[in-house]
């Protein structure tokens with residue numbers, strides 16, 4: 001990559017690196033991933049493309065729990081994340 005001025009982050013769903021501002025940041029709060037819509041929440045974050053398919057890929061490979069050091073996500077929690085994520089696209 002020639003342009004190293006743009007901060008790049010890797011999507012934990014499709015594993016593609018993209019400019020940080022094109023990605024959605026998620027952080028751990030209250031024991032579950034939450035969309036950090038302002039991009040300013042403290043702590044460890046993971047990034048996803050603004051694409052529900054990348055969220056699904058990340059859920060399937062447990063990339064959110066691993067990246068955010070969470071123990072696991074039940075179905076209800078996953079649905080909350082799905083709607084939160086979709087609401088931020």
Ligand SMILES: [Zn+2]
Pocket residue numbers: 011012013014015016048049051054
């Ligand atoms: Zn992606």
